[in-house]
Amino acid sequence: MLGFSGNQRILSHPDISATNIFYFLLIPALILWYVYWCLSRRHMIKLAKAFPGPKGYPIIGNILEFAGSSIDIFRTIYNYSFQYETAAVWIGPKLLIFLTDPRDVEIILSSHVHIDKAREYRFFQPWLGNGLLISTGSTWRTHRKLIAPTFHLNVLKGFVNLFNANSRATVEKLRKECGNTFDCHDYMSEATVEILLETAMGVSKKTQDQSGYDYAMAVMKMCDILHLRHTKIWLRPDWLFNLTKYRKVQETLLSTIHSLTWKVLKSKKDAFYKGIRGSTAQVPIGIVTDKSTELESKVLEQSSEGGVIFGQSVGIKDDLDVDDNDVGEKKRMAFLDLMIEASQNGIMITDEEIKEQVDTIMFEGHDTTAAASSFFLCLMGLHPEIQAKVHKEMDTIFGNSDRPASFADTLEMKYLERCLLETLRLYPPVPIIAREIKEDIKLASGGYTLPAGCTLVIGTFKIHRRADIYPNPDVYDPDNFLPERTANRHYYSFIPFSAGPRSCVGRKYAMLKLKVLLSTIMRNFVVKSEIPESDFQLQADIILKRGDGFKVRLEPRSTN
Numbered sequence: 110m111l112g113f114s115g116n117q118r119i120l121s122h123p124d125i126s127a128t129n130i131f132y133f134l135l136i137p138a139l140i141l142w143y144v145y146w147c148l149s150r151r152h153m154i155k156l157a158k159a160f161p162g163p164k165g166y167p168i169i170g171n172i173l174e175f176a177g178s179s180i181d182i183f184r185t186i187y188n189y190s191f192q193y194e195t196a197a198v199w200i201g202p203k204l205l206i207f208l209t210d211p212r213d214v215e216i217i218l219s220s221h222v223h224i225d226k227a228r229e230y231r232f233f234q235p236w237l238g239n240g241l242l243i244s245t246g247s248t249w250r251t252h253r254k255l256i257a258p259t260f261h262l263n264v265l266k267g268f269v270n271l272f273n274a275n276s277r278a279t280v281e282k283l284r285k286e287c288g289n290t291f292d293c294h295d296y297m298s299e300a301t302v303e304i305l306l307e308t309a310m311g312v313s314k315k316t317q318d319q320s321g322y323d324y325a326m327a328v329m330k331m332c333d334i335l336h337l338r339h340t341k342i343w344l345r346p347d348w349l350f351n352l353t354k355y356r357k358v359q360e361t362l363l364s365t366i367h368s369l370t371w372k373v374l375k376s377k378k379d380a381f382y383k384g385i386r387g388s389t390a391q392v393p394i395g396i397v398t399d400k401s402t403e404l405e406s407k408v409l410e411q412s413s414e415g416g417v418i419f420g421q422s423v424g425i426k427d428d429l430d431v432d433d434n435d436v437g438e439k440k441r442m443a444f445l446d447l448m449i450e451a452s453q454n455g456i457m458i459t460d461e462e463i464k465e466q467v468d469t470i471m472f473e474g475h476d477t478t479a480a481a482s483s484f485f486l487c488l489m490g491l492h493p494e495i496q497a498k499v500h501k502e503m504d505t506i507f508g509n510s511d512r513p514a515s516f517a518d519t520l521e522m523k524y525l526e527r528c529l530l531e532t533l534r535l536y537p538p539v540p541i542i543a544r545e546i547k548e549d550i551k552l553a554s555g556g557y558t559l560p561a562g563c564t565l566v567i568g569t570f571k572i573h574r575r576a577d578i579y580p581n582p583d584v585y586d587p588d589n590f591l592p593e594r595t596a597n598r599h600y601y602s603f604i605p606f607s608a609g610p611r612s613c614v615g616r617k618y619a620m621l622k623l624k625v626l627l628s629t630i631m632r633n634f635v636v637k638s639e640i641p642e643s644d645f646q647l648q649a650d651i652i653l654k655r656g657d658g659f660k661v662r663l664e665p666r667s668t669n
């Protein structure tokens with residue numbers, strides 16, 4: 110009673126309100142928390158101090174420099190990369206360490222331990238669930254083992270007819286744009302979504318009442334929201350994000366995206382129960398290409414010996430390069446066929462988990478290749494002399510024939526492949542890779558040690574433009590990928606598909622599909638482009654794109 114009346118007296122005192130008491134206690138509590146927080150991070154702060162990097166303000170660090178649009182942020186980071194090869198940057202309490210030395214990158218990417226994605230990937234969770242891109246630990250290991258063989262070259266060869274059919278359909282759509290200046294990215298996005306549906310997912314694009322275009326647009330807008338959450342600190346906590354308009358927009362976009370994934374899954378399961386295996390998409394008459402040739406077998410033989418296939422994986426063998434003998438007949442299935450078969454045969458994978466993997470492959474498999482092919486076309490338009498060599502190669506392989514490209518033809522597209530690799534060097538669709546570092550790691554360069562608890566950012570874009578690795582690093586020069594030039598380069602100095610155990614599972618799929626799609630386009634058109642590379646407005650919202658659009662003009666090729 111006494112206490113109650115005492116409290117009452119204090120609270121009714123004109124100068125001591127409940128609010129005053131709250132602030133009176135809050136301030137020391139905050140100071141105590143800050144001191145505790147600093148003490149608990151002493152080790153990280155000490156190791157971070159050894160790194161070079163831009164000076165920041167107390168508490169907020171360098172946050173103000175990363176507050177602009179995605180184009181501004183990209184420019185800030187790129188400009189800093191000239192000042193600092195390795196840099197520590199504080200975004201409020203968060204420590205980011207940027208690496209651009211291939212020797213340091215190798216330590217991280219080749220490791221089977223440092224495979225955890227940065228916390229920022231959690232923003233993908235409502236969309237991709239626990240799919241391959243963001244999962245970790247035993248879930249990731251089990252699913253990676255299941256999924257990697259579905260992108261083996263022997264599976265991919267079976268997709269060539271569908272790659273051709275869809276590439277021809279794209280050419281017919283593009284024909285209507287002849288003479289106009291237009292953004293080719295929309296066409297590339299639609300094509301890459303539809304190709305994925307018909308190949309890796311094995312369903313006909315015609316069974317979807319929603320077009321690949323709507324899906325691609327929803328994915329693009331979802332990436333915008335995720336990018337906002339990465340760069341605007343107030344959108345990071347879920348409870349604050351949920352109060353904003355973006356939450357509602359995200360829900361609508363995810364409903365478009367997930368409705369396609371569920372439809373794909375249902376359609377594939379229906380086919381499975383009817384005993385249908387393989388893609389249900391029809392290959393138009395006249396598209397079917399020749400079976401294996403001598404050249405094909407020779408190159409495949411080389412590939413199983415040393416991973417020599419599609420230039421970018423020279424000398425390194427990973428889980429996509431398993432020998433034919435390691436992959437039993439049963440396992441040689443396309444992605445979704447295998448997922449469904451596995452779930453029916455007692456392998457513990459639920460429908461929800463399959464759906465998360467479908468979402469992951471659909472996202473990773475379309476937006477990346479759409480960006481790569483759009484950059485490729487812009488660069489062709491800007492370099493007529495290089496384009497002429499691509500045309501010459503096409504004429505040498507196909508003559509005057511308009512036959513579809515066979516797998517063996519793609520192996521002969523050596524110059525086009527070099528142009529593609531050079532495009533991925535200058536404009537890697539995934540411009541950075543981020544990891545959560547759980548233990549201190551000694552780096553190879555500069556005597557630095559990465560502190561446990563930091564977020565590591567591998568600057569692929571900058572690594573690809575290091576003057577000590579690539580002479581004239583900003584110049585588009587496909588000869589950078591001549592065998593004699595690649596032979597002496599550090600393997601981790603070209604990592605558009607990442608590398609090591611968490612490398613891109615779809616890299617061979619991507620290269621084969623891009624070769625068929627781009628060769629079909631190049632056989633039919635001359636590409637023109639007026640905006641010089643120095644005026645490209647690069648923006649890195651998850652996938653590297655041009656903020657100003659991928660503007661090109663097409664003219665029909667007279668030889669066809």
Ligand code: HEM
Nearest residue numbers: 241242473474477478481538539605606607613614615619
């Ligand atoms: C030019 C095209 C592509 C590029 C440049 C690319 C690049 C990458 C990169 C850099 C990563 C690692 C990301 C990270 O660690 O944060 C990655 C992972 C991944 N990519 Fe690709 N990708 C491409 C095409 C594809 C395709 C066509 C597919 C599937 C059909 C695919 C499926 C995946 C998956 C599932 C992962 C996660 C792998 C794992 O964590 O185990 N990608 N990709």
